[in-house]
Amino acid sequence: xxxxxxEKDKVSGAPEQSTPPVVVNSDREPIVVVDDLHIVYRVYGxxxxxxxxxxxxxxxxxxxxxxxxxxxxxxxxxxxxAYQGDAIGVIGNNGSGKSTLLQAIAGLLxxxxxxxxxxxxxxxxxxxxxxxxxxxxxxxxxxxCLAMGMSPDEVKEKYDEIVKFAGLKEGFIQLxxxxxxxxxxxxxxxxxxxxxxxxxxxxxxALATGDAKFRRKSAAKIDELRxxxxxxxxxxxxxxxxxxxxxxxxxxxxxxxxxxxxPDTVVDAYIEATSK
Amino acid sequence: MSHPERLGASxxxxxxxxxxxxxLNGHPSLAEFxxxxxxxxxxxxxxxxxxxxxLWQRRHxxxxxxxxxSVSMYTESRLGQLWQVLTPLLNAAVYYLIFxxxxxxxxxxxxxxxxxxxxxxxxxxxxxxxxxxxKAVQGxxxxxxxxxxxxxxxxxxxxxxxxxxxxxxxxxxxxxMLAFGEYPTWHWLLIIPVLVLLLMFNIGVSLVVARIGxxxxxxxxxxxxxxxxxxxxxxxxxxxxxxxxKLPTWATRxxxxxxxxVYVELAxxxxxxxxxxxLAAMTTKYGERCSRPVEQGLVGKALRKATxxxxxxxxxxxxxxxxxxxxxxxxxxxxxxxxVLGFWYFYRAEERYGRG
Numbered sequence: 001x002x003x004x005x006x007e008k009d010k011v012s013g014a015p016e017q018s019t020p021p022v023v024v025n026s027d028r029e030p031i032v033v034v035d036d037l038h039i040v041y042r043v044y045g046x047x048x049x050x051x052x053x054x055x056x057x058x059x060x061x062x063x064x065x066x067x068x069x070x071x072x073x074x075x076x077x078x079x080x081x082a083y084q085g086d087a088i089g090v091i092g093n094n095g096s097g098k099s100t101l102l103q104a105i106a107g108l109l110x111x112x113x114x115x116x117x118x119x120x121x122x123x124x125x126x127x128x129x130x131x132x133x134x135x136x137x138x139x140x141x142x143x144x145c146l147a148m149g150m151s152p153d154e155v156k157e158k159y160d161e162i163v164k165f166a167g168l169k170e171g172f173i174q175l176x177x178x179x180x181x182x183x184x185x186x187x188x189x190x191x192x193x194x195x196x197x198x199x200x201x202x203x204x205x206a207l208a209t210g211d212a213k214f215r216r217k218s219a220a221k222i223d224e225l226r227x228x229x230x231x232x233x234x235x236x237x238x239x240x241x242x243x244x245x246x247x248x249x250x251x252x253x254x255x256x257x258x259x260x261x262x263p264d265t266v267v268d269a270y271i272e273a274t275s276k
Numbered sequence: 277m278s279h280p281e282r283l284g285a286s287x288x289x290x291x292x293x294x295x296x297x298x299x300l301n302g303h304p305s306l307a308e309f310x311x312x313x314x315x316x317x318x319x320x321x322x323x324x325x326x327x328x329x330x331l332w333q334r335r336h337x338x339x340x341x342x343x344x345x346s347v348s349m350y351t352e353s354r355l356g357q358l359w360q361v362l363t364p365l366l367n368a369a370v371y372y373l374i375f376x377x378x379x380x381x382x383x384x385x386x387x388x389x390x391x392x393x394x395x396x397x398x399x400x401x402x403x404x405x406x407x408x409x410x411k412a413v414q415g416x417x418x419x420x421x422x423x424x425x426x427x428x429x430x431x432x433x434x435x436x437x438x439x440x441x442x443x444x445x446x447x448x449x450x451x452x453m454l455a456f457g458e459y460p461t462w463h464w465l466l467i468i469p470v471l472v473l474l475l476m477f478n479i480g481v482s483l484v485v486a487r488i489g490x491x492x493x494x495x496x497x498x499x500x501x502x503x504x505x506x507x508x509x510x511x512x513x514x515x516x517x518x519x520x521x522k523l524p525t526w527a528t529r530x531x532x533x534x535x536x537x538v539y540v541e542l543a544x545x546x547x548x549x550x551x552x553x554x555l556a557a558m559t560t561k562y563g564e565r566c567s568r569p570v571e572q573g574l575v576g577k578a579l580r581k582a583t584x585x586x587x588x589x590x591x592x593x594x595x596x597x598x599x600x601x602x603x604x605x606x607x608x609x610x611x612x613x614x615x616v617l618g619f620w621y622f623y624r625a626e627e628r629y630g631r632g
Binding site: 022024029030032033034035036042079103104105106107108111115116117118121122123124132134135139146148149151152 | 306
């Protein structure tokens, strides 16, 4: 997710006028409120220049920050309200802050300014979610479910359902996850996350690598989650699946909201802007 | 897919419109609108009570995660899980070579090998808990940024991994004890409270270094030196009481309180009948020598030397007696203080670990 994000100093003084205003719909129950959110996070490594001990020592004496520590201002003042039953697609170029936004909604990246308010605990389903590559699929199912707060009995109960939903080939469940293809890995991850009901489910390209059959299955699961009066956020680059699965789309660019509206309008505007 | 009524931002396409104050149906701000509908801040630290409850709920996760980590730790080496036992044994062998054979530091201890092996195994547990604890948050950043769970589960799990390693090492220890004629007695049961207290202490310290290590990654570069210095001051390879003869009383008090030696001492006392006898014999021996007055009729250098030796005996006797009196108090005190303070300290930064 740290791909191609800009440094903080480039950001200051950026024009703010492009952000559309927020309107609140008081007939529906809000489930996620994002209020003037700013996210800044630190990345280590990737230093330039001479990396020897003398320059490091000089830097310590001058009390400078490490050149290898970069601050990334990924989200720059974003506001919107999501309601129960929404399936919101998030689109934008690589590095526009989509994944960061989902991590912030999930409460995994603390905001620098502003805030995110939610009902219940949002769950994030990412491409490289928390599964241990050295361990077998079996172990990962158990660990994933336990980490989500299930009891061992519940895990036993859900286990077969998860294996069935993931639909892995015979025998793969006993292999370490590093032997899985990216599609198989994301199927298993989605199956684990979907085994629990969520108030807010955030899906970060986790369906991108699945095949047609799995995408159909997951679309059905997303509808099911929406009917349980939750909300689903979906980051994807396949604009077709966004049009198909969502009732609202956010287009973000450089950490700011470009457009917020119904799928066809926003996707068309996005296509027009990017094809220039 | 259906499109319900238009909602959210009205000014969808006006990319160049000047931002207006949001129209919030009488709510002064979005934040108040959110809290008015019962929404909660998503990156907020939960209250301490519910944090502890969440952590307790994850107890199975802690154990399963630790077991999985133990299992996967040596999967790439050919000897596999054998290294769990080989590593501390080889450590003990190196110390035996240097301190037992080269320097001859066994002193008043009759069965030096079990004495050394217990010391190394138990201290190694603490040492490893701290080293791996320093990376518990730093090394799992992708997990932290992907899933929501009380972050304290990570240092807990890492310490449990080391506990499992200690259990593996203790099976070897058992064989060594039998080989040196130390047979099971009721005293061995005391190892259970010692292990519980040591585990509490290690978790506490590991929580502290986990928080520091999360924000100051340099800690893991520094830790090996701190830990090695601590090792040499903890009487793992030689008896603390020999050292006590050469030290002023305040330094001996500090050594009494050193948690590194407190738990190791207790483990030795519980597992080694011969060590309990050694201690009793040492107390009597140095007590007698201390009560015997300095030889009459000495002058100059000889007198000074005799006086120094005499003081040394008295100090050694005093150290033995005082450690005997205080060792359990220190063991309990350190465990409770480290665990409670460490937990509180780690918890205070809970919401910030995701930032790195």
